[in-house]
Amino acid sequence: MSLWKFGDFEAEIDFTDADFLDCLENAQKKLKEEAEELPKTGRNSEIVRAQNACYDRFFDRILGQGASRKMFSGGSLSKRLDAADALKAFEDKQSEGFNSRMDQYRVNQYRVNRRGNRAQRRDYQKKHGKRG
Numbered sequence: 001m002s003l004w005k006f007g008d009f010e011a012e013i014d015f016t017d018a019d020f021l022d023c024l025e026n027a028q029k030k031l032k033e034e035a036e037e038l039p040k041t042g043r044n045s046e047i048v049r050a051q052n053a054c055y056d057r058f059f060d061r062i063l064g065q066g067a068s069r070k071m072f073s074g075g076s077l078s079k080r081l082d083a084a085d086a087l088k089a090f091e092d093k094q095s096e097g098f099n100s101r102m103d104q105y106r107v108n109q110y111r112v113n114r115r116g117n118r119a120q121r122r123d124y125q126k127k128h129g130k131r132g
Helices: 018-036 044-063 067-071 077-103 118-128
Strands: 002-006 009-013
Touching (some): 002 077, 009 067, 018 044, 044 067, 044 077
16 A cells, blocks of 8 residues: 555555455546546536546545545646546556566466477576576
8 A cells, every 4th residue: 555645635545455446447437438428519618617527526436535625626627637647657656566576476487387388498498508
């Protein structure tokens, strides 16, 4: 679990928690569905308010009810897009760290299946100077 900050807002987020990931995936799906239903014509202010509402519901779904009110003080769509970008960047950074941590626990496939295919055997022999 790591601390994600956006402006004055802070939240503990764990991208390795299956329940959180389920919540995030559902919120992303809902955001996509709602975005398709947004008005395409009309006053610009109405379109921006509708987009803001979509993002507010998205952040409330994943970070808890009322999170969007704490994160955003005005009606700026740009702030909401910045928050979405920051969350995605945070997810990428956390995933990268997790993947590098998990690399030490991955099983060497050649050792599990000593036969391997020809290319795997040759590669192993080049790297280790041994015959399988």
